[in-house]
Amino acid sequence: MYDGNLSALSLSSESSGWREKLNMLKQRREAKPAPVLQFSAPTPSPSQPTSMHTPLPQTPQTPSDTAKDYARIDEASLIESYQKPGHTASASRNSHSSRHKAATSSTFSMRAPITSRECLQRATFLKERAHDYLQESRALLDRASVMAYQEAEHSHDKARRREDQFSDPNTAAKAHFHFTLDCDSPYRQQMTVIKSIFSDADIPKISxxxxxxxxxxxxxxxxxxxxxxxxxxxxxxxxxxxxxxxxxxxxxxxxxxxxxxxxxxxxxxxxxxxxxxxxxxxxxxxxxxxxxxxxxxxxxxxxxxxxxxxxxxxxxxxxxxxxxxxxxxxxxxxxxxxxxxxxxxxxxxxxxxxxxxxxxxxxxxxxxxxxxxxxxxxxxxxxxxxxxxxxxxxxxxxxxxxxxxxxxxxxxxxxxxxxxxxxxxxxxxxxxxxxxxxxxxxxxxxxxxxxxxxxxxxxxxxxxxxxxxxxxxxxxxxxxxxxxxxxxxxxxxxxxxxxxxxxxxxxxxxxxxxxxxxxxxxxxxxxxxxxxxxxxxxxxxxxxxxxxxxxxxxxxxxxxxxxxxxxxxxxxxxxxxxxxxxxxxxxxxxxxxxxxxxxxxxxxxxxxxxxxxxxDQTFLFKIVGRLKEMIKYKGIQVAPSSLEAVLLSHPQVNDAAVIGVYDDRQVTELPRAYIVPQDAANFDNQVFCNEIEAWVADIVANYSKLRGGVHTIDVIPKTPSGKIVRRHLHMLAAQQHIGLAKL
Missing domain, CATH: 3.40.50.12780 (ANL, N-terminal domain)
Incomplete structure (x- = not known):
């Protein structure tokens, strides 16, 4: 059972790199000592015999002067610490041993007198440290599941290649996760299936x-x-x-x-x-x-x-x-x-x-x-x-x-x-x-x-x-x-x-x-x-x-x-x-x-x-656009969401939406932005709109420029869940007689 001791955790032999990252974590954590909250007993006089029950004198520690020593280390900062360069395993071990040396019985013994504030501070610190260990264990469990998944898939892929070689020596080994199946098209094609890294759960068939x-x-x-x-x-x-x-x-x-x-x-x-x-x-x-x-x-x-x-x-x-x-x-x-x-x-x-x-x-x-x-x-x-x-x-x-x-x-x-x-x-x-x-x-x-x-x-x-x-x-x-x-x-x-x-x-x-x-x-x-x-x-x-x-x-x-x-x-x-x-x-x-x-x-x-x-390294997905919302400028696809993210980063833009409007002269769609200004004075201000257009042009690629213009609007039409209702903007664009919006 995991008892909070990081050194007690053991992963497979393939995970030595993960252990090194874990040592980096220890190095970073030990660089931030616990608040002193000096609880050691006074140094005994020379005439007083030292016994097992008498704490040895301790070197006074300097208390932390900020509250950040108590801050929780969440899983995100754990991963950042795993990837932080410049740490060695030996330094981590030295740091690890120094902490345990400091955490002797005398460190936690009571000196006289002790205040309730010190007790509360120490209790708070220990509570937060327990939270750190819990977060670390969650991160390690998640990583262990990923590693197990990778090892299983590696074995599966190896077995598949061996089977292929036996069945047809002239056939090259098939790529990982590739199968030849019947699809909607009239011909057979190669299909890449991406699987969840989590094992399948048993789902009850009940109400x-x-x-x-x-x-x-x-x-x-x-x-x-x-x-x-x-x-x-x-x-x-x-x-x-x-x-x-x-x-x-x-x-x-x-x-x-x-x-x-x-x-x-x-x-x-x-x-x-x-x-x-x-x-x-x-x-x-x-x-x-x-x-x-x-x-x-x-x-x-x-x-x-x-x-x-x-x-x-x-x-x-x-x-x-x-x-x-x-x-x-x-x-x-x-x-x-x-x-x-x-x-x-x-x-x-x-x-x-x-x-x-x-x-x-x-x-x-x-x-x-x-x-x-x-x-x-x-x-x-x-x-x-x-x-x-x-x-x-x-x-x-x-x-x-x-x-x-x-x-x-x-x-x-x-x-x-x-x-x-x-x-x-x-x-x-x-x-x-x-x-x-x-x-x-x-x-x-x-x-x-x-x-x-x-x-x-x-x-x-x-x-x-x-x-x-x-x-x-x-x-x-x-x-x-x-x-x-x-x-x-x-x-x-x-x-x-x-x-x-x-x-x-x-x-x-x-x-x-x-x-x-x-x-x-x-x-x-x-x-x-x-x-x-x-x-x-x-x-x-x-x-x-x-x-x-x-x-x-x-x-x-x-x-x-x-x-x-x-x-x-x-x-x-x-x-x-x-x-x-x-x-x-x-x-x-x-x-x-x-x-x-x-x-x-x-x-x-x-x-x-x-x-x-x-x-396929982190098993993470990212949405980069919407199929029906993609703007085609001279054959190049432009994602409205990317332009909207740029516009929302401007301090004078409160909200924004981008659509494509068709230009008959250029025979292509042009990206157009509708924005809600932060300052009411900028509504219907063409100079302001031109400035926003020029500002975006300096940031994005040439094909993503807002060639359809920038227009101000009172509010971006959205559903209750926050999705932009672009068809309302297309109708508005059609009414403005500046290009025909794609409906």
Missing amino acids: LFDHILPQEQSKNSSVVYVDAQTGRCLTISELRRDALRLAYGLRKYHNIGRGDSVLIVNHNSITYPVLFFAVIATGATASLANPANKHLEMSHQIKDSDISFVFANPDKIELCSIILRERGWSENRVSDRVVSATENSPRSFKSYAQLLCNDLQKGVPETFAGEDAHSVAVTCYSSGTTGVAKGVMTTHYNLVANLTQLDWSRAYSTQKSDVVLAVLPYYHIFGLTSLLLNFLKRENMSVVLPRFSLEAFGAAVEKYRVTLTAVVPPILHSIAKEDVERRHGMSSLKILNVGAAPVSPKLIEQIGEKFNSSVLVSNGYGLTETSPVTHKLPLEYARSHSGYIGRMLSNTTARLVDENGKDVPGDNKSSGELWIKGPQVMRGYLNNPQATAQCMTSDGYFKTGDIAIYD
Whole structure:
């Protein structure tokens, strides 16, 4: 068992280089001595005999004059120390022995008198040092898994070459991970499959309800949800009890069950999990809607999902009622089956609390064992950045698989004591899986905010001592630009998990500077179609590889396919469209088999539409563009996200988006930027726009210059998750009569 002694760790003979790096770590750590906190006893007088119980005199140490001796060494700094040149193993050993020499019994013995402050300081130091050892062990375990993976693949490759030689001596050994398979094209071609470094996890085929809230949770009194505004709490046992009571009511009074689709349109609240799990327990499908939807979007979702029951926020009850009447529902049916998602309800409508029932109902909770686990549990609607939103059919198996993958791949480094801020909307797949389900499964306490505001965010972090949260780039941008940390104590915050939309390394760097590197920003990647997580960046790479989305989760494979249909190498520079295959990939688009066929290959790969590169040395992926958003300037592809990252680094640019506009004279697309100035005086200021254009031209390659011009705009149109809605900008460009935007 690992007891905290670094010298006790032993790796295989091939890992001697890793041991040398570990010695470098020791060298760096021993260069920073512990705070003196001199606890040694006074020197005995010559007449006093020295015994085993009398401490020997110690050389006085000089106390550290800064608090940084107590700073946590996170995994990122560990990796940096491993790679720091100029250290030798012998120096590390000398340093190591000197520390243990200093840490004799007399060092920790008590002198008289001793103050409580010294005791507290020493206890704090030892606590932080214990944290260091824990982080080191995590980094070593991660490295050990990578090494084991490399060794196994090396052996596999060697065996394959030997087999090839026996079968055909004239055939050259095939490259690593290369197979010849039938693809969508009429001919056979070489396919490069990238595998996860993690071993496959066993994924149970059960219902989502039984996976998260099994019978044994009925007596669990752990608090898992707290209302940030009122302080009301919800324990796991209360959640399970109320969800089942509501499910009994839905079954008894409205016969809701398999085949039904129930709309939930509400802001985050501690009631939301009760509504969600009640629908899941009945066997119905939960159709999750954005409360900001207007008539057009809400009508489309209600029709597409064939909604049979509605839980709505009070301010959306009227809109849902109008749409359902338009679909032919009678007045009685509307008042009976449109229910308030809160304890308050307007006029003749009921509250969900009135449906709570204690009468057990047969088949509740519904079991989805075996192949039944592939039944649809949730339909979230894609953001619709390029057209009408599509309903994504996510099964029980998809969600159980993704939760299992997150745990098996150690995607989130959390402890029971961590407090999570649930600010992302639960109706979005990122908020649903990463916040509502993932941290509930881990039994972490989630502080729930109904909607994001920077002041509410800061106040919640301060009041509840929040340690981690999940955010989208717009929230990260607000934190970086505003001085919320000066108005609220945010020292407890340690990790910001970011996803759902691309985030620039510059923005992550600004967060690090703002919080003096005490907050790590860990990137990730996923889509609504993948339930959603496929990649997560390990914490040790959070600073050194901030622009990367991370490693694939377990049970996942990927391909990078260029525009000619060929797979690209993992050289950290060759790019291709990212294709994903795994148990988290959706069942398909609801009522849209044509769209499903367009994005899925015959062998089960989902075409993400994102352009990525892969580094086969670190096993990290990086998104470099979006296939449908790429701008072609005279045949050369230009990624809007790269130009946007450059623009956002300018101090006078608050937000930015780039699109391609077609120029008839040059017969090509030209990159055009729309920016939100930091200073309101620069709106519609052509001189300012020209200066920004010239500034970018000095930074980027010739083909990436903003030849389509720079224009100011009040706000960049985005989805709630932070994705830029470029079709709105294309329409704006078309109206400006300066080139015809590509629609």
